[in-house]
Amino acid sequence: MTTKYDAGKSRWDLLPIQEVEEIVKVLTFGAGKYSDNNWQTVENGKERYFAAMMRHIVAYRGGEVLDPESGLSHLAHAGCCMLFLSYIERHETKISVA
Numbered sequence: 787m788t789t790k791y792d793a794g795k796s797r798w799d800l801l802p803i804q805e806v807e808e809i810v811k812v813l814t815f816g817a818g819k820y821s822d823n824n825w826q827t828v829e830n831g832k833e834r835y836f837a838a839m840m841r842h843i844v845a846y847r848g849g850e851v852l853d854p855e856s857g858l859s860h861l862a863h864a865g866c867c868m869l870f871l872s873y874i875e876r877h878e879t880k881i882s883v884a
Contacts, residue, residue: 808862809869815856816866831874839867 816825828834842853846860853860 805862805865808859809865812856812858812862812866815858825870826873832871835867835870835874839864839871842867 817823825831825835842860842864845853846864850860852858853863856863
C-alpha cells in the first residue's frame with residue numbers, strides 16, 4: 787500500500803460541486819449583464835450585497851424557487867452574494883471605494 791500524507795489538508799472532495807456550479811452560473815449571468823468581476827468595484831458592496839442576498843432569501847422563503855430575471859436559483863444567487871461578502875470582508879482594505 788502506498789502512503790499519502792494528506793491528514794489536516796483541505797477536503798475538497800466534500801464540496802457539493804453541483805451547487806457550486808449553480809453559483810458559477812449566477813456569476814456567468816452577472817458577467818454577461820455587467821462585465822467580468824464588476825462586482826468587485828460596486829460602491830458600498832457590503833451593504834448592497836447583503837441586501838441582495840436577503841432579497842433572494844426572502845423570495846425563496848416566499849415560495850419562489852427561481853429568480854425571474856436570470857431563471858437561476860434564488861439560493862444560488864444568495865450564495866453568490868455571500869461569497870461576495872466574504873471576499874469583501876477579507877479584502878476590505880484593498881477594495882475601499884470612496
